[in-house]
Amino acid sequence: MKVRSFQLSDYQLVTGLLEMVLSEExxxxxxxxxxxxLxxxxxxxxxxxxxxxxxxxxIGTIDNNKGYYYRIAVHPHHQRQGIGKALIQSLRQRFEQRNVMKIxxxxxxxxxxxxxxxxxxxYAATDFFRSFQKLSIVAG
Structure with missing residues (x-):
């Protein structure tokens, strides 16, 4: 398993995965x-x-020197195999490379x-960002 940046050629596979894993809302x-x-x-x-x-x-974002883990989705047949952890750790490295102050x-x-x-x-409960704002507002 390899973790890499999203490429345009991934679009159809990614949207299909998100549609399969996430609720409609x-x-x-x-x-x-x-x-x-993107x-x-x-x-x-x-x-x-x-x-x-x-x-x-x-999907992650940076706003005001804070990194946010926004959404993670793993195919049902591949869950509980360390993929989520690998994605989180890879995004954390990117945040650290960009000198993010807090994740x-x-x-x-x-x-x-x-x-x-x-x-x-x-991560602790103090690292959880609870807001009714959408990412498009938070990171705008």
Whole structure:
């Protein structure tokens, strides 16, 4: 499994993965944020690839010197295999390379079920960013 930056050729596979994994409401919010992040900084959109198949995606953003983990999705057949952790660690490295002062986890209702994943990597409740604002507003 390899983690790399999103490429335009990944678009169809990524949108299919997001549609499969996320609820309809979450998918719509995520697609809006995904498009905005690609226009701002596509290096913060990561994909996990296994045998030319996109098995995971992570969308991050930077705002006011803070890095935000916005959304993560892993194909159901590939969950609990370390892909989510690899995506988080890869995005963390990118944040650190850019001298981000603090990393936050967007803790909206769609991310609540995976907050224990972040906790297993050493993040605490104080790292969770709870807001009713969408990424497009937060990082605008």
């Amino acid at each position: 979450c998918y719509e919010q995520t697609m809006e944020a995904f498009a905005r992040q 226009s701002w900084d596509s290096e913060l959109v990561l994909v996990a690839v296994e045998e030319s198949e996109v098995v995971g995606i992570m 936050m986890i967007t803790a909206d209702e769609h991310n609540e079920p995976i907050l224990p994943l972040y906790e297993s990597l050493g």
